[in-house]
Amino acid sequence: xxxxxxxxxxxxxxxxxxxxxxxxxxxxxxxxxxxxxxxxxxxxxxxxxxxxxxxxxxxxxxxxxxxxxxxxxxxxxxxxxxxxxxxxxxxxxxxxxxxxxxxxxxxxxxxxxxxxxxxxxxxxxxxxxxxxxxxxxxxxxxxxxxxxxxxxxxxxxxxxxxxxxxxxxxxxxxxxxxxxxxxxxxxxxxxxxxxxxxxxxxxxxxxxxxxxxxxxxxxxxxxxxxxxxxxxxxxxxxxxxxxxxxxxxxxxxxxxxxxxxxxxxxxxxxxxxxxxxxxxxxxxxxxxxxxxxxxxxxxxxxxxxxxxxxxxxxxxxxxxxxxxxxxxxxxxxxxxxxxxxxxxxxxxxxxx
Amino acid sequence: xxxxxxxxxxxxxxxxxxxxxxxxxxxxxxxxxxxxxxxxxxxxxxxxxxxxxxxxxxxxxxxxxxxxxxxxxxxxxxxxxxxxxxxxxxxxxxxxxxxxxxxxxxxxxxxxxxxxxxxxxxxxxxxxxxxxxxxxxxxxxxxxxxxxxxxxxxxxxxxxxxxxxxxxxxxxxxxxxxxxxxxxxxxxxxxxxxxxxxxxxxxxxxxxxxxxxxxxxxxxxxxxxxxxxxxxxxxxxxxxxxxxxxxxxxxxxxxxxxxxxxxxxxxxxxxxxxxxxxxxxxxxxxxxxxxxxxxxxxxxxxxxxxxxxxxxxxxxxxxxxxxxxxxxxxxxxxxxxxxxxxxxxxxxxxxxxxxxxxxxxxxxxxxxxxxxxxxxxxxxxxxxxxxxxxxxxxxxxxxxxxxxxxxxxxxxxxxxxxxxxxxxxxxxxxxxxxxxxxxxxxxxxxxxxxxxxxxxxxxxxxxxxxxxxxxxxxxxxxxxxxxxxxxx
Numbered sequence: 001x002x003x004x005x006x007x008x009x010x011x012x013x014x015x016x017x018x019x020x021x022x023x024x025x026x027x028x029x030x031x032x033x034x035x036x037x038x039x040x041x042x043x044x045x046x047x048x049x050x051x052x053x054x055x056x057x058x059x060x061x062x063x064x065x066x067x068x069x070x071x072x073x074x075x076x077x078x079x080x081x082x083x084x085x086x087x088x089x090x091x092x093x094x095x096x097x098x099x100x101x102x103x104x105x106x107x108x109x110x111x112x113x114x115x116x117x118x119x120x121x122x123x124x125x126x127x128x129x130x131x132x133x134x135x136x137x138x139x140x141x142x143x144x145x146x147x148x149x150x151x152x153x154x155x156x157x158x159x160x161x162x163x164x165x166x167x168x169x170x171x172x173x174x175x176x177x178x179x180x181x182x183x184x185x186x187x188x189x190x191x192x193x194x195x196x197x198x199x200x201x202x203x204x205x206x207x208x209x210x211x212x213x214x215x216x217x218x219x220x221x222x223x224x225x226x227x228x229x230x231x232x233x234x235x236x237x238x239x240x241x242x243x244x245x246x247x248x249x250x251x252x253x254x255x256x257x258x259x260x261x262x263x264x265x266x267x268x269x270x271x272x273x274x275x276x277x278x279x280x281x282x283x284x285x286x287x288x289x290x291x292x293x294x295x296x297x298x299x300x301x302x303x304x305x306x307x308x309x310x311x312x313x314x315x316x317x318x319x320x321x322x323x324x325x326x327x328x329x330x331x332x333x334x335x336x337x338x339x340x341x342x343x344x345x346x347x348x349x350x351x352x
Numbered sequence: 353x354x355x356x357x358x359x360x361x362x363x364x365x366x367x368x369x370x371x372x373x374x375x376x377x378x379x380x381x382x383x384x385x386x387x388x389x390x391x392x393x394x395x396x397x398x399x400x401x402x403x404x405x406x407x408x409x410x411x412x413x414x415x416x417x418x419x420x421x422x423x424x425x426x427x428x429x430x431x432x433x434x435x436x437x438x439x440x441x442x443x444x445x446x447x448x449x450x451x452x453x454x455x456x457x458x459x460x461x462x463x464x465x466x467x468x469x470x471x472x473x474x475x476x477x478x479x480x481x482x483x484x485x486x487x488x489x490x491x492x493x494x495x496x497x498x499x500x501x502x503x504x505x506x507x508x509x510x511x512x513x514x515x516x517x518x519x520x521x522x523x524x525x526x527x528x529x530x531x532x533x534x535x536x537x538x539x540x541x542x543x544x545x546x547x548x549x550x551x552x553x554x555x556x557x558x559x560x561x562x563x564x565x566x567x568x569x570x571x572x573x574x575x576x577x578x579x580x581x582x583x584x585x586x587x588x589x590x591x592x593x594x595x596x597x598x599x600x601x602x603x604x605x606x607x608x609x610x611x612x613x614x615x616x617x618x619x620x621x622x623x624x625x626x627x628x629x630x631x632x633x634x635x636x637x638x639x640x641x642x643x644x645x646x647x648x649x650x651x652x653x654x655x656x657x658x659x660x661x662x663x664x665x666x667x668x669x670x671x672x673x674x675x676x677x678x679x680x681x682x683x684x685x686x687x688x689x690x691x692x693x694x695x696x697x698x699x700x701x702x703x704x705x706x707x708x709x710x711x712x713x714x715x716x717x718x719x720x721x722x723x724x725x726x727x728x729x730x731x732x733x734x735x736x737x738x739x740x741x742x743x744x745x746x747x748x749x750x751x752x753x754x755x756x757x758x759x760x761x762x763x764x765x766x767x768x769x770x771x772x773x774x775x776x777x778x779x780x781x782x783x784x785x786x787x788x789x790x791x792x793x794x795x796x797x798x799x800x801x802x803x804x805x806x807x808x809x810x811x812x813x814x815x816x817x818x819x820x821x822x823x824x825x826x827x828x829x830x831x832x833x834x835x836x837x838x839x840x
Contacts, residue, residue, distance in 0.1 A: 001810045001811055001812065001815070002539070002810065003539040003540040003542070003543045003810050004539040005810070006539075006543050006810030006811075006814070006815055007539050007542045007543040007546065007810075009815055010543075010546060010815055010818050010819055010822070013815075013819045014819050014822050014823055014826075017819065017823050018823060018826060018827075021823075021827065143830070153358045153362065153830075154358070154829075154830035155830070157358065157826055157827055157829070157830070158827060158829075158830045159762050159824065159827035159828050160761055160762050161830075162762075162827065163761070163762035163765045163766075164761045164762060164765055167765065168765065171769075
């Protein structure tokens with residue numbers, strides 16, 4: 001073979017192969033970057049950070065459930081039946097308020113039909129900086145979440161997106177599976193054991209008690225800025241959309257740890273600050289379920305100190321649809337004060 | 353810009369190659385040289401545009417010094433210029449690379465509290481500083497002809513060797529820029545250069561980066577390592593650093609060859625070395641060459657007796673350690689290599705008579721162990737690693753998280769189609785052991801990438817290998833991050 005023929009062939013064949021592989025990914029689009037699922041194919045939905053942006057921009061929906069892993073077990077079919085909506089679920093494990101906000105900004109920019117948004121307000125993230133992300137910047141597939149067309153090469157010429165994305169869609173279809181429903185997507189009921197043993201394994205059992213710490217002015221400022229930027233500002237931009245924010249009902253073990261750590265009062269104070277700010281917006285419906293002591297103190301409902309079973313997600317939807325457990329401008333101060341009194345004097349011994 | 357990036361492979365280099373040879377084809381030689389210089393600045397500035405000011409300043413000032421040297425015949429004045437230039441180059445390097453390190457140690461020793469400046473190290477500054485120091489010294493010695501500014505600037509900024517070597521000298525590169533016969537596109541050079549580039553790219557992307565994940569995990573989780581796992585992490589770094597660095601150099605030489613420019617070979621299967629002396633004649637050869645010519649020989653080399661020779665060797669390696677980075681780990685690494693070089697020289701006859709296998713085991717073990725110090729963030733981390741390595745605790749299996757570094761999702765996808773689930777349970781750990789078991793014999797018994805490229809023939813087999821590897825590499829530039837964190 002001649003050098004010229006060899007060189008030209010290598011360049012030409014490589015470009016052709018790349019174009020074919022890239023085209024397959026563009027057409028199948030396993031991360032929904034260009035379009036919603038093709039009707040002729042069945043898609044597994046499994047990858048939060050790579051598929052969420054595509055779901056929010058390209059699916060047909062009018063309602064979103066979004067938040068951290070506390071939203072994984074929600075079933076959109078239940079939400080739709082209670083609220084008469086057509087919802088998508090976008091859980092982002094470990095998400096900060098900023099990350100949730102960024103995703104919602106993208107969703108609103110792409111979909112003018114959004115009517116309701118259900119958002120989990122995690123206690124662990126409330127004191128994070130207003131611009132914080134859960135993971136290091138380089139871990140995020142920013143080529144999927146910006147509007148810069150040229151960096152789509154990262155998606156189209158991506159071995160893993162091709163094999164574990166595009167080919168997986170084809171396999172999923174050939175094996176007669178159906179596109180993952182938003183009831184199934186992320187549901188972890190069959191993945192982890194629940195109950196006291198599992199929870200104690202995660203929490204490590206009893207902990208030494210520390211002195212109670214007061215909330216610093218700096219932390220109050222961080223909470224205020226984060227809520228202003230990531231909640232209030234977004235809500236005010238969309239006065240016709242109803243926002244259902246809720247504090248995920250983490251277990252009594254979580255509050256035990258806060259109490260022992262000396263941060264119980266401080267953390268509930270941050271919830272109070274957030275409530276005060278959020279309740280100024282008429283289109284925010286704010287819920288908290290911590291007074292359901294039987295529910296949150298039953299370890300059978302939890303796999304660790306935080307993550308609850310799907311029954312709790314279902315019950316939350318019932319309560320929210322009924323308008324039960326709603327915080328208002330009138331009741332929120334008393335509510336958080338009474339929660340503090342309850343948890344501060346609670347007998348945690350039966351948990352162990 | 354990285355060689356292993358979409359922008360380099362799909363845009364920058366095709367554009368650079370086409371523009372360079374097109375301008376030369378129409379005999380616009382100066383314009384072609386200017387174009388190459390401009391492309392090199394784009395390549396360098398892509399990392400951080402502010403770096404451009406540093407490299408441009410360095411080029412202009414050093415060219416100015418040698419220009420003045422060329423104009424004067426007074427030896428004393430020449431010496432003043434030389435000393436000024438050396439101080440300035442070393443001063444710039446010291447400021448960017450060692451200033452904070454110096455202050456940090458000063459604060460510890462004298463209990464002072466000088467504020468560290470957290471200066472961002474411009475990429476490749478050690479390489480282009482050394483390159484220009486060699487030029488200035490040669491100019492002082494009268495060993496250089498006067499180049500024009502564009503030739504000189506193109507030599508310093510020439511992008512294939514700019515960031516990580518090989519350390520090319522002016523007399524190797526500039527005459528090639530001026531050689532008209534090298535300005536015509538040649539398919540034979542393009543083909544063998546592309547072949548070498550792809551081999552180097554594969555070494556970096558398909559091997560070094562995979563082992564690098566295991567190394568990163570290992571050094572972040574030293575406390576959970578037993579002797580076996582620590583040994584594997586150590587070996588993984590030995591593999592990573594070789595494939596990473598030599599892969600980069602293969603790519604640089606391949607790119608140069610595609611442009612009809614010959615760059616010096618920097619690696620010659622160093623882990624095949626039977627002694628540490630042989631190792632340093634095979635590892636980062638252009639750095640060894642630089643130190644030999646500009647430090648070892650001026651100090652007196654081996655002309656001043658045994659003891660002085662040992663001292664010179666030791667000094668060279670201590671400086672080499674410091675050159676690699678502003679951390680005591682590099683200095684200790686350099687000192688240890690210097691000591692071992694002295695020991696090997698002193699008992700040369702003993703090493704010569706030694707069984708080659710035993711000699712290799714000693715050398716390879718020494719290189720492995722000292723790489724741990726090189727890789728560690730600090731001396732205490734290295735000691736912690738050695739504590740685990742020599743703990744003689746054996747958990748009996750590869751750590752699950754370490755094995756996960758080799759649990760490549762795309763390979764797993766194919767295997768899952770063929771193998772039952774209970775077999776696939778062993779996949780990550782088998783892949784971990786298998787990866788090292790495949791790579792090590794390649795390192796020790798196979799020809800290296802450069803040797804393969806030297807005997808390159810344009811056959812269907814080499815074409816297929818090149819297409820497959822190039823496609824695989826390009827498709828691997830962007831991964832799909834795994835978010836392992838579940839809680840919250």
